[in-house]
Amino acid sequence: MKETSEKLTRRHFVKLSSGVVAVSSMAFGGWGVTELLVDEGPVDSWHKSACRFCGTGCGVMLGKKAGKIVRVRGDKEAHNRGVICVKGSMLAEVSQLEGRATTPKIRVNGQLKAASWDEAMALVAEKFSESIKTNGPDSVAFYGSGQLLTEESYTANKLFKAGIGTNNVDGNPRLCMASAAVGYAQTFGKDEPAGAYDDLDHATCFFIIGSNTYESHPPLWERIMIRKKSNPNVKIIVVDPRKTETAQRADMYLPVVPGTDLMLLNAMAQVIVAKGLYDPGFIEEHVNFNDGGNTVSWEDYVAFLQDYAPEKVASELGLTPTQIEEAAFLFGASKATMSLWTMGINQRVQGVFLNNCISSLHLITAQICRPGATPLSLTGQSNACGGVRDTGSLAHILPGGRLVKKPEHRREMEKIWGVPEGTIAPKPGYDAVNLFRAMGEEKVKACLVMCTNPAQSLPNASRYREAMEKCFLVMADIFEDTETAQYADVILPAAFYIEKTGVYGQTERRYQLIEKLVDPPGEARSDLDILVDLAERLGHGDFISSKTPKDVWDEWRKVSAHSVYNFEGITYERLEKERGLQWPCPTEDHPGTVRRYSTGDPFVQEGRKVQFYGKPDNKAVVFLRPYIPSKEKTTEAYPLYLTTGRVIDQWHTGTMTDKVSELNTSSGRGRFFINPQDAFEANLNNGDEIEVESRYGKMVGKVEISENESPGVIFASFFDPKFLVNAVVSDQYDPVSKEPDYKVTAVSIKRHQPTAL
Ligand SMILES: Nc1nc2c(c(=O)[nH]1)N[C@H]1C(S)=C(S)[C@@H](COP(=O)(O)OP(=O)(O)OC[C@H]3O[C@@H](n4cnc5c(=O)[nH]c(N)nc54)[C@H](O)[C@@H]3O)O[C@H]1N2
Ligand SMILES: Nc1nc2c(c(=O)[nH]1)N[C@H]1C(S)=C(S)[C@@H](COP(=O)(O)OP(=O)(O)OC[C@H]3O[C@@H](n4cnc5c(=O)[nH]c(N)nc54)[C@H](O)[C@@H]3O)O[C@H]1N2
Numbered sequence: 001m002k003e004t005s006e007k008l009t010r011r012h013f014v015k016l017s018s019g020v021v022a023v024s025s026m027a028f029g030g031w032g033v034t035e036l037l038v039d040e041g042p043v044d045s046w047h048k049s050a051c052r053f054c055g056t057g058c059g060v061m062l063g064k065k066a067g068k069i070v071r072v073r074g075d076k077e078a079h080n081r082g083v084i085c086v087k088g089s090m091l092a093e094v095s096q097l098e099g100r101a102t103t104p105k106i107r108v109n110g111q112l113k114a115a116s117w118d119e120a121m122a123l124v125a126e127k128f129s130e131s132i133k134t135n136g137p138d139s140v141a142f143y144g145s146g147q148l149l150t151e152e153s154y155t156a157n158k159l160f161k162a163g164i165g166t167n168n169v170d171g172n173p174r175l176c177m178a179s180a181a182v183g184y185a186q187t188f189g190k191d192e193p194a195g196a197y198d199d200l201d202h203a204t205c206f207f208i209i210g211s212n213t214y215e216s217h218p219p220l221w222e223r224i225m226i227r228k229k230s231n232p233n234v235k236i237i238v239v240d241p242r243k244t245e246t247a248q249r250a251d252m253y254l255p256v257v258p259g260t261d262l263m264l265l266n267a268m269a270q271v272i273v274a275k276g277l278y279d280p281g282f283i284e285e286h287v288n289f290n291d292g293g294n295t296v297s298w299e300d301y302v303a304f305l306q307d308y309a310p311e312k313v314a315s316e317l318g319l320t321p322t323q324i325e326e327a328a329f330l331f332g333a334s335k336a337t338m339s340l341w342t343m344g345i346n347q348r349v350q351g352v353f354l355n356n357c358i359s360s361l362h363l364i365t366a367q368i369c370r371p372g373a374t375p376l377s378l379t380g381q382s383n384a385c386g387g388v389r390d391t392g393s394l395a396h397i398l399p400g401g402r403l404v405k406k407p408e409h410r411r412e413m414e415k416i417w418g419v420p421e422g423t424i425a426p427k428p429g430y431d432a433v434n435l436f437r438a439m440g441e442e443k444v445k446a447c448l449v450m451c452t453n454p455a456q457s458l459p460n461a462s463r464y465r466e467a468m469e470k471c472f473l474v475m476a477d478i479f480e481d482t483e484t485a486q487y488a489d490v491i492l493p494a495a496f497y498i499e500k501t502g503v504y505g506q507t508e509r510r511y512q513l514i515e516k517l518v519d520p521p522g523e524a525r526s527d528l529d530i531l532v533d534l535a536e537r538l539g540h541g542d543f544i545s546s547k548t549p550k551d552v553w554d555e556w557r558k559v560s561a562h563s564v565y566n567f568e569g570i571t572y573e574r575l576e577k578e579r580g581l582q583w584p585c586p587t588e589d590h591p592g593t594v595r596r597y598s599t600g601d602p603f604v605q606e607g608r609k610v611q612f613y614g615k616p617d618n619k620a621v622v623f624l625r626p627y628i629p630s631k632e633k634t635t636e637a638y639p640l641y642l643t644t645g646r647v648i649d650q651w652h653t654g655t656m657t658d659k660v661s662e663l664n665t666s667s668g669r670g671r672f673f674i675n676p677q678d679a680f681e682a683n684l685n686n687g688d689e690i691e692v693e694s695r696y697g698k699m700v701g702k703v704e705i706s707e708n709e710s711p712g713v714i715f716a717s718f719f720d721p722k723f724l725v726n727a728v729v730s731d732q733y734d735p736v737s738k739e740p741d742y743k744v745t746a747v748s749i750k751r752h753q754p755t756a757l
């Protein structure tokens with residue numbers, strides 16, 4: 001192994017292969033290839049960490065030399081068993097990128113000018129205090145991120161909700177996980193999944209819907225491939241309007257029309273019921289039925305499903321009745337079915353209903369709470385679960401699965417935080433989209449934006465860019481050349497993740513420790529230090545009494561013990577040694593919990609195999625959820641669907657990945673992917689420019705013709721700031737989760753005629 005690795009360095013390898021090839025070779029070369037990719041000579045020391053990017057939460061080993069991170073390899077002892085993807089393999093380069101923000105800046109007469117921390121923070125505190133005094137606490141806000149450390153989100157949430165007294169705490173997880181969080185909470189009584197990655201090794205049927213696992217969670221895809229290799233009878237079903245890298249490798253590919261797949265889920269349930277593939281004993285013991293208002297009977301559910309019989313809905317779905325029947329049979333009859341989904345489901349106007357319906361399929365078939373049988377929503381960002389969902393750092397929730405609107409939950413948190421009754425406002429704050437709308441209406445006058453780039457990532461971009469101009473916007477970022485920087489009144493230079501300490505929590509309730517390995521550049525500070533400084537300047541210094549990462553974590557551990565999210569036993573000391581721990585984990589000698597709601601979970605009563613203890617009667621809920629067509633259905637004026645998403649080599653708005661030459665070379669620039677038939681009809685060739693128009697705006701971009709797009713659907717990614725696809729993306733959102741629908745926008749296209757000068 002050593003000899004080969006010296007011949008082929010990681011940089012060479014990634015250069016030789018495109019991002020996709022690098023990962024697919026890893027996928028079939030097994031873990032050796034990742035090892036081969038890394039051995040480039042000695043380092044001073046190796047350190048255990050986790051990748052900062054996605055919710056796969058890969059364990060990595062970081063090699064340090066002369067005060068810098070110079071190497072990275074997958075941690076073989078971690079849950080990802082040494083496998084990492086092409087983005088993770090570039091963490092050393094990312095940690096050394098040029099152009100970091102190194103000093104605070106204040107906008108003076110339209111220009112950003114360098115300032116001291118004291119000047120910048122004094123200005124921020126003055127503007128926030130002034131607004132709170134004149135217009136009340138709801139005139140200020142925090143807009144955070146699933147990439148902040150848990151200690152940071154927890155502190156911001158506590159400061160704003162129980163210090164300042166506003167529930168205006170939201171962030172990019174609203175754009176990402178809100179539908180999953182609400183879906184789980186409605187169905188099981190509490191957020192966060194029952195299952196774990198371990199289930200990937202046991203499933204015999206994978207139902208992958210609205211997830212491009214191959215590109216978005218590559219090591220999990222590799223694990224599915226390994227499972228299939230070990231048992232060729234394992235079946236993979238993929239539901240996606242685009243023939244993605246994931247869909248190309250499926251046993252059964254269902255190319256649904258964008259925005260229609262709630263009908264598919266109901267149709268599968270109808271077949272499962274009609275063919276007797278359900279489990280009456282499990283249903284009797286563990287399931288209630290509900291029509292969205294009241295408990296109803298099994299008979300009501302069966303009657304409701306009749307409208308979704310395959311022959312009634314297949315043509316609108318773009319499928320055949322036989323395909324639906326086959327999918328239902330594979331799902332129901334398999335020994336263990338695991339569903340995986342991400343943004344093709346969550347980012348939808350019916351995102352919550354879709355989440356409900358996926359869980360329902362598992363509940364009626366008893367495909368849950370057994371190894372390999374589980375509905376597992378894959379998380380997007382490294383710390384959306386641990387940092388934001390668990391700590392309750394969204395506008396409608398409080399820590400540990402509590403809800404702002406429930407008086408008893410507010411009282412509990414007020415008691416735990418030691419603040420007078422009534423401190424936490426009874427009204428949920430603004431969710432992401434409405435927060436930016438409120439800026440436009442000058443209801444929110446000052447906002448701290450931390451670790452996210454809304455000017456590029458929000459839908460209907462021009463509307464919210466205009467809104468940001470009306471607000472006193474403070475931005476904490478590691479770079480000062482982001483799109484959001486154009487709208488910032490103050491820029492605070494932030495430390496990158498390995499320049500600070502804290503905990504990440506990924507998809508499967510696993511917490512992992514990130515330790516500070518290098519100093520931040522210039523005067524950059526950790527986001528926690530920035531929040532503590534703000535708290536002190538706003539007069540909440542005594543209340544925000546935990547000021548170091550470890551102190552905050554210890555406080556948060558103790559808070560968690562007052563809920564079924566209990567992880568009091570997960571200390572920094574344990575995390576330093578172990579490869580992450582999964583909660584619930586109530587005591588320091590508890591091993592953590594792989595599968596929730598079943599034997600082994602400390603909250604399940606002795607002798608019970610399954611207990612959905614999130615609900616008072618210990619039963620989960622199957623909801624009767626009707627299909628409501630999106631307002632973005634195509635029309636004569638807007639005859640095509642635009643859908644947006646990810647490519648393997650880039651991370652979101654590209655601030656970290658687009659500066660790495662290997663990654664931007666393999667991704668290319670932002671462009672529209674279009675099916676050959678649509679290209680032919682519009683008389684387009686590769687590289688031609690088109691104007692894409694929706695009800696929200698228009699933009700010009702190049703096209704690439706691709707067999708993988710379905711006729712009638714064009715696709716684009718959003719990493720390229722010069723190709724602002726969000727200028728045309730709809731800002732319709734799910735009425736309950738308030739998560740915007742980035743996946744379905746009706747558009748028209750025409751060849752772009754550049755205007756002569
Ligand atoms: N390489 C890379 N990986 C990432 C990220 C990244 O930026 N880059 N970001 C991370 C984050 S934060 C997230 S949220 C995840 C997202 O991970 P994914 O959800 O896997 O990624 P997307 O590409 O946004 O969307 C997934 C798929 O949904 C499909 N889709 C669109 N409309 C519909 C529909 O109506 N029905 C169905 N069934 N499918 C539809 C799209 O065609 C697309 O293939 O990825 C994480 N991992
Ligand atoms: N069209 C379209 N738009 C989408 C989506 C889609 O599918 N389609 N998906 C949505 C989803 S799921 C998501 S999650 C969002 C993501 O949207 P964003 O959160 O806006 O995108 P990122 O590029 O991840 O932004 C992270 C920012 O934090 C900075 N940063 C990195 N590390 C640190 C740190 O430690 N501290 C601080 N203070 N800053 C740091 C980075 O430089 C970057 O500017 O995009 C959403 N937008």
Ligand code: SF4
Pocket residue numbers: 051052053054055056057058083084085086087088089216217218219
């Ligand atoms: S899969 Fe996600 S967590 Fe793992 S290395 Fe890639 S980006 Fe990092």
Ligand SMILES: [Mo]
Pocket residue numbers: 175176177380381
């Ligand atoms: Mo996301």
